[in-house]
Amino acid sequence: MADVRPGSPTAFEALVDDYDAARPSYPVALYDKLGDLGDCLELGAGTGIASEELATRCRSLVVTDLGPKMLARGLTKHAWPGVVCRAEALPFKGSSFDTVTGAQMWHWVDKPAGPIEARRVLREGGRLLLWWNESLADGQAWWDRQQDRLEAGNSRYRRGYRDVDYNAQLGQWFDTTPAEDIPWERTLGLDLYERWMRSKSYVQELDDVEAFIAASLADLREAFPDGQVVEPFVTRLWRFTAR
Numbered sequence: 001m002a003d004v005r006p007g008s009p010t011a012f013e014a015l016v017d018d019y020d021a022a023r024p025s026y027p028v029a030l031y032d033k034l035g036d037l038g039d040c041l042e043l044g045a046g047t048g049i050a051s052e053e054l055a056t057r058c059r060s061l062v063v064t065d066l067g068p069k070m071l072a073r074g075l076t077k078h079a080w081p082g083v084v085c086r087a088e089a090l091p092f093k094g095s096s097f098d099t100v101t102g103a104q105m106w107h108w109v110d111k112p113a114g115p116i117e118a119r120r121v122l123r124e125g126g127r128l129l130l131w132w133n134e135s136l137a138d139g140q141a142w143w144d145r146q147q148d149r150l151e152a153g154n155s156r157y158r159r160g161y162r163d164v165d166y167n168a169q170l171g172q173w174f175d176t177t178p179a180e181d182i183p184w185e186r187t188l189g190l191d192l193y194e195r196w197m198r199s200k201s202y203v204q205e206l207d208d209v210e211a212f213i214a215a216s217l218a219d220l221r222e223a224f225p226d227g228q229v230v231e232p233f234v235t236r237l238w239r240f241t242a243r
């Protein structure tokens with residue numbers, strides 16, 4: 001499947017508070033699979049959800065994002081070097097990093113400019129590591145109805161839009177390995193679930209965001225009468241080695 005973008009890459013700038021409060025993190029088992037990170041460059045770091053754990057596991061970390069507000073939120077909490085830039089135009093010398101990472105962001109990156117830049121700033125044998133959280137709630141009525149509403153209200157949205165064969169996409173520049181899935185789940189209250197929905201760029205593209213939120217919350221109340229939403233996830237990790 002081709003990469004599709006069901007929202008605007010700059011939408012997050014207006015959504016920083018909801019993003020920071022309600023987005024899911026990534027399981028420790030994911031980080032344990034990343035290996036030796038050395039000097040690490042994080043692309044599209046946003047508010048720093050992955051940066052915190054990366055910082056404890058690498059020799060050095062530089063965080064980047066095209067959104068100054070997203071990046072600034074992470075940098076209010078931590079003193080990592082941060083640079084506002086696009087992944088397609090990195091202001092770093094060639095062969096500067098052992099690892100380039102992208103959490104929940106590579107689908108926004110233009111190809112081939114993004115892969116060419118990632119390869120350029122990586123040292124020989126360096127690695128590009130990309131991962132995404134995906135909900136595994138297919139078949140649960142509250143989730144299926146939420147997805148139906150999104151597909152009906154945003155012509156660029158379809159469920160599974162990030163179901164892309166990144167090995168095919170990046171095999172020209174990198175050696176590939178099969179993607180790996182790490183299952184996990186999180187439980188959160190309805191208030192936070194609402195903020196999570198509002199933090200999604202494709203929700204903000206809907207004609208009637210409030211109607212979507214109200215209907216989705218009604219389904220969630222029915223499915224989770226105690227107000228605690230239990231959502232199963234998989235974190236899918238893709239690993240690429242620079243040739």
Ligand SMILES: C[S@@+](CC[C@H](N)C(=O)[O-])C[C@H]1O[C@@H](n2cnc3c(N)ncnc32)[C@H](O)[C@@H]1O
Pocket residue numbers: 009010012023043044045046047048049050064065066067070085086087088102103104105108109110
């Ligand atoms: C869904 S958020 C992920 C943020 C963070 N990595 C995380 O795991 O929460 C996507 C981020 O990518 C950034 N972004 C979108 N397009 C980009 C691009 N072409 N280059 C760099 N960052 C980009 C957005 O500003 C946003 O902060």
